[in-house]
Amino acid sequence: MLIGTLLVTGCASPGPDHQPGTPFDPYEERNRQIHAFNKSIDRNVYRPAGKGYSDFLPDDPETALGRFAFNLAIPSDIVNNILQLNMRGAFQDTGRFLVNSTIGLGGFFDPATELNMAQPTNTNFGETLHVWGVQQGAYVELPFLGPSTERDTVGMVVDVFTNPLTYLLAYPNNLYVTGAALSANVARRGRYADAIDSILYESADSYAASRSLYLQNRSFTLGQDGDDTYLDPYDDPYGDPYGDPYADPYSDSEVSEETDE
Numbered sequence: 001m002l003i004g005t006l007l008v009t010g011c012a013s014p015g016p017d018h019q020p021g022t023p024f025d026p027y028e029e030r031n032r033q034i035h036a037f038n039k040s041i042d043r044n045v046y047r048p049a050g051k052g053y054s055d056f057l058p059d060d061p062e063t064a065l066g067r068f069a070f071n072l073a074i075p076s077d078i079v080n081n082i083l084q085l086n087m088r089g090a091f092q093d094t095g096r097f098l099v100n101s102t103i104g105l106g107g108f109f110d111p112a113t114e115l116n117m118a119q120p121t122n123t124n125f126g127e128t129l130h131v132w133g134v135q136q137g138a139y140v141e142l143p144f145l146g147p148s149t150e151r152d153t154v155g156m157v158v159d160v161f162t163n164p165l166t167y168l169l170a171y172p173n174n175l176y177v178t179g180a181a182l183s184a185n186v187a188r189r190g191r192y193a194d195a196i197d198s199i200l201y202e203s204a205d206s207y208a209a210s211r212s213l214y215l216q217n218r219s220f221t222l223g224q225d226g227d228d229t230y231l232d233p234y235d236d237p238y239g240d241p242y243g244d245p246y247a248d249p250y251s252d253s254e255v256s257e258e259t260d261e
Contacts, residue, residue, distance in 0.1 A: 011134075011135060011136075011137025011138065011150040011151060012024075012026055012137055012138040012150065013135065013137070023139050023211055023212065023215055024137075024138050024139060025138060025139045025211065026138050027138055027139075027140060031139070031140060031141040031207070031211075032141075032207050034141045034142070034143055035141050035206070035207045035210070037143060038141065038143065038144065038146055039200055039201075039206065041144065042189075042200060046186070046189055047189065047193070047197075049186050049189070049190075050186050050187070050188070050189025050190035050191075050193060051189075051190045051193055052190070053183075053186050053187055053189075053190050054187065054190030054191055054193070055190070057187075062187050062191075064108040064109070065108075065180070065183060065184065065187065066184045066187055066188075067100075067104075067107050067108060067109070067110055068106060068107045068108050068180055069107075069180035069181050069183060069184035070107065070120075070184065071097065071100050071101060071104070071106065071107025072107065072163075072165060072176065072177045072180050072181070073163065073177075073181065074093050074096065074097040074120060075097065075163050075164045075165050076124070076159055076162045076163040076164075077089075077093050077120065077121050077122065077123050077124075078090050078093045078094055078097070079162045079163070079164065080123045080124055080125055080127065080128045080159075080162060081093060081121055081123060083125075083128045084123070084127070084128050084131040085131075086121070086123075089121040089123070092117070092118040092120075092121070093120055093121055095112070095117060095118075096112040096117055096118070096120055099111055099112045099115065099117065100112050124152075124155055124156075124159050125154075125155035125156075125158040125159045125162060126149075126151055126152035126154070126155025126156070126159075127155070127221075127222060128155070129151050129154065129155055130151065130222050134151055135151065136149040136150065136151040136152070136218075137149055137150030137151050138150050139211055139214075139215065140153060141207075141211075146210070146214075147210055147211060147213075147214035147215075148214075149215075149218070152218070163177060165177050199213065
């Protein structure tokens, strides 16, 4: 974590000529090249895999697997809450994890929500760095992973090591954490295929659209002042896919809303 924090200190900072209210994107040329690569991977691999996954798997098992993956990620949230000195969030996430891991049969079911327990915090080390006062740095697009910032990129690396389950579970059981996360991401690509396709393949500039959506919603997630948020030229929230990149898409409330629609 210390190494990660030190790495963030080398993040780029906007110069005096940077216009407020615009995205800080000094690596735009390289980012656009990576974006084109990511679109190619999505078109040929990720998109058909996601649609095939959703078409093959009925909604109930797909939702259960998504909940299982989300539950396995909660211990990492607990660690980050402690690092943020958010002890209330840490206790709430611990209670949810224990209830869903036992009564909910490993997280396949969500009795914590049915018992009106507090919603999960959905935090990460990128948010921990934000709480510690680290600036987000420049916008970057990562190969295979998509939109990010320099701060959140370091956070992703550190979060690989913040989940205690990867150390407590013996090999190969500890691979369930990674496997479940990958499965949930593929399922999400199929679940929100229309919305994501609108961004990637129907926008006049898919790079600008995905960049602005990510930066806006990341600022919203971190509770930052909207005055510093870049306005989306394709102003459309597109629903859940970019609404909160760390939210649980398999909560009972969201499933019921989709059913009502």
